[in-house]
Amino acid sequence: MQKKVNPLVKMALEFGPVLAFFVGYLVVRDDVFVIGGRAYDGFIVVTAAFIPLMLVCTGILWRLSGHLSRMQLMTAILVVVFGGLSVWLNDERFFKVKPTIIYLFFAGVLGLGLLRGQSWLQYVMEGMMPLQPQGWMILTRRLMLFFVGLALANEVIWRTMSTDVWVNFKTFGLPVAMFLFFMAQSRLMDSHGIKEEKE
Structure with a gap:
C-alpha cells in the first residue's frame, strides 16, 4: 500500500x-x-x-x-x-551515456503506446493532470519527442564538451528543461483539461 x-x-x-x-x-x-x-x-x-x-x-x-x-x-x-x-x-563514458539510455527508453515506451493508440503517460500521471483523452495523446507525443531531444543533447554535450559542462548540464540543465517543458504545456492544459463542474 x-x-x-x-x-x-x-x-x-x-x-x-x-x-x-x-x-x-x-x-x-x-x-x-x-x-x-x-x-x-x-x-x-x-x-x-x-x-x-x-x-x-x-x-x-x-x-x-x-x-x-x-x-x-x-x-x-x-x-x-x-x-x-x-x-x-575506469572509463567515465559509461556513466555519461546513462541519461541517453534512460531518455531513449522512456521515448520508446511512450512511442510504443502511441503506436497502439494509447497514452501510457496517462496511466502514470492521470492523478496529477486531469486531461481529456485527446490531450493525453498530444502530451504523450510531445513528451516522447522531448525525451528524444534530451537524449540527443546529452550525446552532443558529453561527446563534444568538457566534463565540467556535462556535470552542470546533468545537475541543472536536465531538471530545468523538464520544468520548462511542463510549464510550456499550459495552453494544452487549458484547452484539453477536465474542469470540475461547479454548482
Missing part, C-alpha cells in the same frame, strides 16, 4: 544524491586517487560514491512510501549498471 511522504523529504531523497554528486565532483575533480595500485580521477571516485548513495536514498523512499515508480526503478538499475561499468573499467 502506497503511503504519503512529506514532499520535502521526497525531494531530498530524489535530488539529494544528484546534488551530492555535483558538490563532490567540484571538490575532487582535479584530484587523482590511487586505489589498489590503479589511478582513478575525481569523476570516477565520485561516481563510485554516488551509486550506493543513490541506492540508499531509493531504499529509504521505498520504505517510507511503500512504492517505487517504474522510472525510479529503471534509473536505479541504470545507475548501478553504467556507473558500475565506469568504475570497474
